[in-house]
Amino acid sequence: MFEFKVLKKSQRSRARLGILKTGSGLVETPSLVPVATQAVIKTLESREVKETKTGILIANTFHLHLKPGEKFIRAAGGLHKFMNWQEALMTDSGGFQVFSFGFGKDLGVGKLLKYFPGRNGINKTQINKGSKPKFLRITPAGVWFRSPLDGEELFLGPRESIKIQEKLGADIIFSFDECTPPLSSVGYVKEALQRTHNWAKICLKVKKSKQAIFGIVQGSRFKQLRQESARFINSRPFDGIGIGGDLGLTKEEMKKILNWVIAELDAQKPRHLLGIGHLGDIEDIVKSGIDLFDCTVPTHYARRGIAFVGLTKEERLDLNEKSFLKEKEPLDGNCSCFVCQNYKRNYISHLIRAREITGLKLLTFHNLYFFNTFIEKIREKIKNGKI
C-alpha cells in the first residue's frame, strides 16, 4: 500500500505539505528520513528512534547485503521485524556506494565538493569520458565491487539490487543508479546517465513485489542532462522520484539544479532528495519542492560530539570542548527532548570526552529530535502560508 497526497501547496514557493501513506504508517511531509545504513540508527534502538519524532528510516542495500545478508533478514521476517521498526521504511539501492567506493574513494571527495579549481591540487574536472574508478568496475549491466569486509568481488546491478531490496522488504525501495562525482565532465555524466536510465527500466521490469519504488534523477550540474533525466524518470511508472548525485559547488547552484529538475516532475509524486539535509539547507530544499530527504548529518555529527541547537539560526556545540564541563544548562534550553529535559552540557561533555558511548547516544537522540522539530516548524510555516 502506497499513497501520497499533497495537502497544501504554497503560494510563495514550490513548498508543499503532504502525507505519505505506507503499509507501515503515515509520514507527514516534508520530512527528514534518518539514515539507518546497517538497519539501525547508530547508538539508538527503535523505540528511542520513534521518541525522536522519526516516522521513517532508510537502510542500505549494499551494506545489508554484505552483512548480514538479505537471506537472514528475510528469514527473520523482513527488515521491519528484524529491527523492530514498525513505521515506514526505505532502502537505498546501493547506487551511492558506486560513488563512495569508486571515484569518491579515489579522489578523497564527498558528493558535495568543498575544493575549488586549482586548490588542493584538484582540478574541477577529473572524471572524463572513459574514466574508471580504481576499486570497482562499472559495466553496462551493473557494478563489480570489492567487499570492504573481505575483498571478495561482488556484483550489484539493477536486478541484484531489486532482488535484495525485495527480500529486505522495506515499504519503499530505490532504483539502482550511478551517483556521479562532482568532478565529472559532461561527457562522463552523459555516459553514466545512460546506464542509470537503463537500470531504471530494468528495476521496474524485474520488481515483482508490491513495494513502492522511487526512480532516481541524475545529471550532476548540467542543465540539459538534469532535465533529460527528470523527464525520463518522471515518465516511467515510479511511485516517487529521487534526486541524487552532486548538486554543484554552492547552495545557489543546488537551488538552481533542483528547480530544473522539479519543474519537470508530476506534482502528485513524492520527491526525495538523496543525502542532503544540513539545517541550513532544509528550508531551501523544501521551498524547491522537496518532500523527503535523508541525511546523515544529525546522527553522524552526534558521534563527532556535535549538538545542533538554536532557535532561529543554526548553532553547533562541540561537546569535546573542555569549557562545556562548566556549563550547567541543557544542550538547548528550548528543546523539549528527553535529553534536554534530563541532562546538562557538563555531563554530556564529560561522556564525550571520556569516550563513553552513552554520550554519543544522548547527542544522537537530541540531534534527531532537534532536526525533526525544526522540520515540524517548517511544516507549520507552510500551513500558515509563511514559506
Add this chain to the structure above:
RNA sequence: GGGCAGGUGGCGGAGUAGUCAAUCGCACCAGACUGUAAAUCUGGCGGCCACUGGCCUUCGGGGGUGCGAAUCCCUCCCUGCCCA
C-alpha cells in the same frame, strides 16, 4: 651515609656540542564532515613582530669550557631504586 639511574615545553617521551624553539604521542585550540566512517581528517600548539622572514626567552638552579651547549666540566637542589 654509600652506590646507581634520572631531572627537556601542560603530561609522557626523543635528542646527548652546531642542520634545536627542540622528533613523536597525549592533552589543548581552530576548522572540516550532507543516499554513514563508533569517535575521523586538516591545521595550530614558548613569546613578540614590519609574520614564505626576523627578534627575544627556554631543556632542574648557579658557575665554567667552547666561535657555538638541552648536549661537555664543576657545584648545588630534587626524584626513583639498591646498600648501610
